[in-house]
Each structure stands twice: as structure tokens, then as C-alpha cells.
Amino acid sequence: MSTIKSRPIYPGLSPDPNARRNVVVCDAAGAEAVVELLARADGEFAGRTSVVLSSEGLFGKESESIVERLKPATVETTAGLVPAIDRLKEILASATMGLRLYAAGSEPLIGSVVQAGAENFIDPLSVRTEHRGSLKRRVQCVHCKGMTENVTTNPVKCAQCGLLLLVRDHYSKRLAAFQGVCINAETPDESPELKVEFQ
Amino acid sequence: MVLAFKNETFRDDFTFSNSPAAIRRFPFPFVEDKYMYSVNIEPHELGPKGSVYEFPIDIDEHYVSEMRDRALVLDADPGRCQALPHMITAQWDMLELLMTSMARDYPEHFSLTRDGNQWHWINRPLGIDHKFTFGDVATLPYQPMEYIGRQCQGDFSIQDQRDGQLWMDAGIITTQADWSLDFDVGMNFFEWHAPVPLAHQAGVFDRALKFLLNMQHGRPVRRLNWTMTINSRLDTSPENYHKWGIDRTTVTPENVGDKVHLRVELQALWRLPRSNAILFSIRCYMIKMRELATVPKWGRRLPRVLRTLPDEIADYKGLTRYRQTTIDWLSKYDDGAPTSLGGGPD
Incomplete structure (x- = not known):
């Protein structure tokens, strides 16, 4: 991946143990990074975590299997990137302090999450990001x-x-x-x- | 000093030209026979009478026509003027700096009377006579940056300072050398300079940012930057590149003198008093090769600079297609004699 200065760096997901609530947006490829994130965190982390999954390109069964693997985190499945970001915006509109935002998957997905966060005054650098899958x-x-x-x-x-x-x-x-x-x-x-x- | 404003165009029939006096005061940017990026920043101090540095804000014979061209650009593409909401204090800072400078230095053309927040601004060349309340946007026809930006030569961007960075959070940019305010607004100093080749590796931007973050109010600084433009087109924006890019293919040995222009940006920076933001002005000067060659030192030096320019920089500045044709045309003015240091005519 190129390292031009205007392009963000995606350092990889890491759990924020101090967050009261974790909100993760991912696509199918990014879901693998979320599975790894949950495995790295303590047992209570997943209980404080809700995932919005963009299921674009997935068959029903594949989505179900991802939801299963992300348990015990709460997972909401949306039909694609646009509804996933719409759902994120709803969550952020009623969010309280102590929320940590994460994004994993393609670059347009990460960018859209950071953008939605910025519209709600979340510092782009505070969003924990990991690029997975397509370079589109x-x-x-x-x-x-x-x-x-x-x-x-x-x-x-x-x-x-x-x-x-x-x-x-x-x-x-x-x-x-x-x-x-x-x-x-x-x-x-x-x-x-x-x-x-x-x- | 009463200026005689020219009636000329920067599009379509391109009737722009420089008077002999304007040629003489052109800010030729090359201080030696070669060019490389550097942090060439110096204090923006008052310079010799008649020079482009005589006053902090330079108004010249192209003023009225340039303002007409800016209005055309803004009508067609309002996105060339944008400000994020938190920049409103900085916009008033900018309006104050420009109005007070212009009225003080060009009293024949501009006047400003202030009674507390009640301001009375007269711009004679543009036929504007306006009373407004400083700090109250509702008393102006535009936001403050756009209002004064439509009346002052040069593009302007305003940089907010926070987190040890500068953020380009506002600007009125209609004469840009191929960069998009609409794309770059909200970026930090490293991000908006990202496409510039070679300079990042040389540490130029780290040093420049460090310097700028420490700028003080009342101590403006300046530097020169340059590129080349085909035809006297002010609006060489990427937005319209699909329309003007083709101009670069029209240079022939016969038309170099009139078609190819050296384009110099006098970039000045001021710390603003209320907002602590930094105002960046990009004042564009253009000169035709035929005009430039009337100064023997410049006719000798420019072909030498172009010949030794690194290819990456030539590409970035978009010169590659007509560089050699221009060197060939200019070479008849280079008799091989040594040139003196510094940019001014001998």
C-alpha cells in the first residue's frame, strides 16, 4: 500500500479496555480482524461491543456464520456499506461519552466510518482501524x-x-x-x- | 500612487499583458542559474518603492480585471470559496488585515473609516461604498473572507492551528496552480502537500511547519514559488483541467514568446490576532516569455534553470510537454555571460 502523506495509516485493531462501549463497523474481510480483536481482549470486552456488519457480497449462510463467530458481541447485519453507515450514524446520534469506534475492512468502509465519526466530533486519529481484503x-x-x-x-x-x-x-x-x-x-x-x- | 487599471482578459481571447513598468517589478524567483526546493522563507518586510514588496498587500495594474475573472470563477463554481464553521473569527481577522492595509497604502483607491464596530469601506476601482458592522455577518453580502477576497488580488487560505499542526480550514482559491481547495479543505500541512515530489524526503515540510507554528503576530513572512502557464489563464484549477490541459499541446517555436508564461506566486503569511490562525496569501504574477526576455539577465537565466530542472519537478509543474521548445526559444537570449546573484534585473 502506498504511503502518501495524505493517506491515513491503518495500524490494526486493538481493544480499548477503558471504553464503556465499543462500536465496530466491518465487512466480511474485516470481520476476521474483529474475531482476532475479540480473542485478544478480556471476556467482558465482547459484552460491551456491538458490531455493524456490511454483508455486501455475502450469502445468508455466510453472514450467519460470521455472526456466530463474533459472539458474544452483538451483531447487526446490514445489506451493504451505505446502510451500515446509516446505522452507525443512528448509533452515534444517541451515543454517550466513553464510546470507542473501530473500523475493519476495505478502505472505503474505513474512510466512511472515520467520516461519520468526524461528523459527530470523534477525532479521526482516535478511530481504531484495520485494512483487510480488497484494495478497491x-x-x-x-x-x-x-x-x-x-x-x-x-x-x-x-x-x-x-x-x-x-x-x-x-x-x-x-x-x-x-x-x-x-x-x-x-x-x-x-x-x-x-x-x-x-x- | 494612482494606478492605471488595465481592461484585459485571462480566458478566451487572453488580452492580458504587462506594461514595461510591470515587467520591471516582476518578482523573478530564480536567484541563481538553477532551482531546487528549499524553505526559502524571509520576513515580509517593506521593500523598495515601486517593487511588489513596497506594501504588505500589493495591488497592481491588473487589479480590476483580475477581480472580474475571480467573480466569473466563483459564479461557475462556488466550491472555490469554502470555510469550515469554526473559522468565522479568522475570516474577520483577514478582512481587517486586508482593509486596513489597502486603505493605508492605496488611499487614492480605498478608504476605511472605523467608529468602534461601525465600519465604512470604500473601494473606488470596483465602485463599492459599504457601511457594515464588524463582527456581524448579516451586514455583509458575503461571509467576510469572500467579501474581501472578491476585492483583493491573490488567493487566500486560512490555516487553523491546533494539535501542533496547521489545518487548511478556509480558503478563497480561484487562480490556483493545479490544486483543489474543495479536495484539500480540512487537511493538515503534510496532507495537503502530499502530492509534491522530492520535498518530503528532503525534510522541507517538517522544517517549514515547525517554523510556521511559531510565527508571531506582527511578523509576517514570505516566499516565492513558481510554475509555468500556457496562455495568461488565471484559473488553472484541476476542476477545469479537462478544458485547459489541451493548451499545453499548442506551444510551437513560433508562439512561445506570447503563449508561454512564467507564473510566480508571492506567498505571504500572517499570524492573525483574534483567532491565532495563519493567513496565507498566494499572489500570482504572470509574465510572457517575450516580456521576460526584455530583461537581459532573466533571458540568460531562465533557459539555464529550465535545462537543469529535475524531471520530477518539471512533471509535477506540468512543463514537460513544452519545456524543450521553451528552452530552445529562450536560448537566443543566453549569450553564456555570467549572471549576478539574486533575482532582480541588473
């Missing part, structure tokens, strides 16, 4: 400002305006996205091939 990115088109999700290729076609975007290695925590800039502005006749770069 969320990309903001600098021209039309539209977001393109689940980007694995570079360049990528903007989902909103259709320009062919170079995915720049520059990341905004506020937008939870990388920057996309038109790749052939100086060579409009050329159409560079889409190479898989973020798998």
Missing part, C-alpha cells in the same frame, strides 16, 4: 465532483460525467475518497487501457 478505492472526480465506488482499475471512468480519470494517490479524509483527474486532457485522442491496480 472510492474516487472523487475533481471535475464534476461525482463519486465512483469500488474502483479497482487505473484509470477509471467517472460514474457521473464519464471522463477517464487518473486515480491520483492523494486522499481526503473529509470526502473519504481519492482524487480522480482527467487522464487524457492533453491527449484527447488517446484512451489509455484500464489496468487493474487496486484489487
Whole structure:
């Protein structure tokens, strides 16, 4: 993974034994990191922990098996990243002091959790994060400002305006996205091939 | 000093040009025949009469036309002016600094009368006569940063200081050299500089940040930065890059003199008194190669600088496509004679 200065570092999950409540958002790949987190913590930690699982790409049975493995933590399964973040925002809206936020999974998931936390005045650096699974990115088109999700290729076609975007290695925590800039502005006749770069 | 404001454009037909006096005072940034990044920060002290350093805020013959171009940019893309909510005190700080400087140094053009919080601002070149209450946003047509930013040459960003960092939490940026305020707003000093090549490894940003965090009120500092622009386009934003990028392919040996511009940013920084934020002004000056070559020292030096520029920096500044054509054109002004140290004309 590149180490550009605007990109956050994801140091890995570690339990906060002092938190009164732990809220974890993860996807299927990130759930493995949560299983390891629970195993590292004392027995009471899981009792204070609720997990919001984004089950995108999972079959019912697979979700059930993840829920089983995360016990005795409480797990809420949501249909994907967007409902998972919506659920997180509901939780944060009524949260009290002493809550610790965690995120594990793809970079768009981590970024969205940090972003939702920041909107509720949680310091981005205080969110405990671990990257697992796909390297796919969320990309903001600098021209039309539209977001393109689940980007694995570079360049990528903007989902909103259709320009062919170079995915720049520059990341905004506020937008939870990388920057996309038109790749052939100086060579409009050329159409560079889409190479898989973020798998 | 009464300025004669030019009526010119920075888009479409690009009628911008510099008068001989404006060429003479151009802040040529190269103090020797080569260039490398450095923390070239110096006190923003008053300089010689007529120079761009004569006053803290420099207003010149392009003022009225530049303000017209800024208004066009903001109409098309309001996201070029953004401030996070906690920056309102810093916005008033900025308005005060700019209005008091402009009125003091250009009394023929601007005046400010203050009676407690009741302020009366007159901007003659732009035909503005406005009474407002300092500290009360409702008495201005825009937020304070945008209000004064629409009346002062140069882009401005305001940096909040907390946790031993500077955070770019506000800005009015319409003449940027290829960076996006909308993307960078809310970032810290290292984050918004992330795409700059070579300088991180050289420790430039660590040293610069340390310096800036300790800046004191009343002791502004400045540095010069530079790039090159094809046509006299002020709005070289990434937002519009898909429209202007093609310009870089239009340079030919015949049109270098008029098309290729050296673009210099006079960057000045002030500690603001109420908010403890730092105001950063990015005052852009452009000069055509044909204009630049009228100063023999600059005509000799610029091709030498461009020839020895590291490729990474040339790429980052977007010069690669027309660098050699420009060097070739300029070379006829380089007779090989030695040049004196410092940027000013001999």
C-alpha cells in the first residue's frame, strides 16, 4: 500500500479496555480482524461491543456464520456499506461519552466510518482501524465532483460525467475518497487501457 | 500612487499583458542559474518603492480585471470559496488585515473609516461604498473572507492551528496552480502537500511547519514559488483541467514568446490576532516569455534553470510537454555571460 502523506495509516485493531462501549463497523474481510480483536481482549470486552456488519457480497449462510463467530458481541447485519453507515450514524446520534469506534475492512468502509465519526466530533486519529481484503478505492472526480465506488482499475471512468480519470494517490479524509483527474486532457485522442491496480 | 487599471482578459481571447513598468517589478524567483526546493522563507518586510514588496498587500495594474475573472470563477463554481464553521473569527481577522492595509497604502483607491464596530469601506476601482458592522455577518453580502477576497488580488487560505499542526480550514482559491481547495479543505500541512515530489524526503515540510507554528503576530513572512502557464489563464484549477490541459499541446517555436508564461506566486503569511490562525496569501504574477526576455539577465537565466530542472519537478509543474521548445526559444537570449546573484534585473 502506498504511503502518501495524505493517506491515513491503518495500524490494526486493538481493544480499548477503558471504553464503556465499543462500536465496530466491518465487512466480511474485516470481520476476521474483529474475531482476532475479540480473542485478544478480556471476556467482558465482547459484552460491551456491538458490531455493524456490511454483508455486501455475502450469502445468508455466510453472514450467519460470521455472526456466530463474533459472539458474544452483538451483531447487526446490514445489506451493504451505505446502510451500515446509516446505522452507525443512528448509533452515534444517541451515543454517550466513553464510546470507542473501530473500523475493519476495505478502505472505503474505513474512510466512511472515520467520516461519520468526524461528523459527530470523534477525532479521526482516535478511530481504531484495520485494512483487510480488497484494495478497491472510492474516487472523487475533481471535475464534476461525482463519486465512483469500488474502483479497482487505473484509470477509471467517472460514474457521473464519464471522463477517464487518473486515480491520483492523494486522499481526503473529509470526502473519504481519492482524487480522480482527467487522464487524457492533453491527449484527447488517446484512451489509455484500464489496468487493474487496486484489487 | 494612482494606478492605471488595465481592461484585459485571462480566458478566451487572453488580452492580458504587462506594461514595461510591470515587467520591471516582476518578482523573478530564480536567484541563481538553477532551482531546487528549499524553505526559502524571509520576513515580509517593506521593500523598495515601486517593487511588489513596497506594501504588505500589493495591488497592481491588473487589479480590476483580475477581480472580474475571480467573480466569473466563483459564479461557475462556488466550491472555490469554502470555510469550515469554526473559522468565522479568522475570516474577520483577514478582512481587517486586508482593509486596513489597502486603505493605508492605496488611499487614492480605498478608504476605511472605523467608529468602534461601525465600519465604512470604500473601494473606488470596483465602485463599492459599504457601511457594515464588524463582527456581524448579516451586514455583509458575503461571509467576510469572500467579501474581501472578491476585492483583493491573490488567493487566500486560512490555516487553523491546533494539535501542533496547521489545518487548511478556509480558503478563497480561484487562480490556483493545479490544486483543489474543495479536495484539500480540512487537511493538515503534510496532507495537503502530499502530492509534491522530492520535498518530503528532503525534510522541507517538517522544517517549514515547525517554523510556521511559531510565527508571531506582527511578523509576517514570505516566499516565492513558481510554475509555468500556457496562455495568461488565471484559473488553472484541476476542476477545469479537462478544458485547459489541451493548451499545453499548442506551444510551437513560433508562439512561445506570447503563449508561454512564467507564473510566480508571492506567498505571504500572517499570524492573525483574534483567532491565532495563519493567513496565507498566494499572489500570482504572470509574465510572457517575450516580456521576460526584455530583461537581459532573466533571458540568460531562465533557459539555464529550465535545462537543469529535475524531471520530477518539471512533471509535477506540468512543463514537460513544452519545456524543450521553451528552452530552445529562450536560448537566443543566453549569450553564456555570467549572471549576478539574486533575482532582480541588473
